[in-house]
Amino acid sequence: MEWTAERRIELGEMWMAGLPRAEIARHFRSGIGAIATAAGHLGLPNLREIRKGAAGRMKPCMCCEQVFFSEGSHNRLCESCR
Numbered sequence: 001m002e003w004t005a006e007r008r009i010e011l012g013e014m015w016m017a018g019l020p021r022a023e024i025a026r027h028f029r030s031g032i033g034a035i036a037t038a039a040g041h042l043g044l045p046n047l048r049e050i051r052k053g054a055a056g057r058m059k060p061c062m063c064c065e066q067v068f069f070s071e072g073s074h075n076r077l078c079e080s081c082r
Helices: 005-016 021-028 032-042 047-051
Strands: 057-060 067-070
Touching: 005 021, 005 032, 005 057, 005 067, 021 032, 032 067
Parallel strands: none
Antiparallel strands: 057 067
16 A cells, blocks of 8 residues: 555544554554554654653655654654654
């Protein structure tokens, strides 16, 4: 499956909403491992951090325009462009 910008945003929203990983995997017709790997590449927080109140949203990198998880307005570049 290709992770388009729209799919990345959708994954980020579902992940941050705390949906079960199995439900997210079914939605994308993918395996749980593939979903976890994609979430890791996007820099999404783990479940424990979400429960503690991690906040943020998916947005495009100002340099390469790849969608990534941003923790706030100060976070404008993805990991690979920093």
